[in-house]
Amino acid sequence: MFASKRFGQVSVEFLLVTGAALLILTASMYFVFGFMQSSADSTALYQSANLGYVLVDEARSVFLLGSGSFVSVSASNPDLLQSVYVTPDNALVFNVSTANGVVSIPVFSSIPLAGIQSVDDVSFIHSNDRISSGRTSYRLTNRNGVVEIRQVS
Helix, strand or coil, X not given: CHHHHHHHHHHHHHHHHHHHHHHHHHHHHHHHHHHHHHHHHHHHHHHHHHHHHHHHHHHHHHHHHXXXXXXXXXXXXXXXXXXXXXXXXXXXXXXXXXXXXXEEEEEECCCCEECCXXXXXXXXXXXXXXXXXXXXXXXXXXXXXXXXXXXCC
């Protein structure tokens, strides 16, 4: 009778140790995956802002070259980028999907900008519902003092 009590105690201790290890493992996995998601979100946000600054700088150059001038810019779109549009106050806005919802990143310009497809008050620079991710090309064209930005590929 004494031996079976000892085996029962060992089984209970084993279950407690295993349960505690699983609890610690689950909690650490939750924090690691949360950190990875937050890191991916901030990377996409920074890449989108950087792309905006590049496009606005190139648009300024095309604007100064005069009507009819154009330039092609090759850039990399982040995977979480949903849409890019121009507002009436000449802001290039990037909508990025994050774990907390969609975040809008505006990049303001001092020169007039336009997209290729107007919906309500905004002008999208891509023709389909979702902008393509990865390496892509943008064409910036000065059309009578307004720089049109369009995604080519």
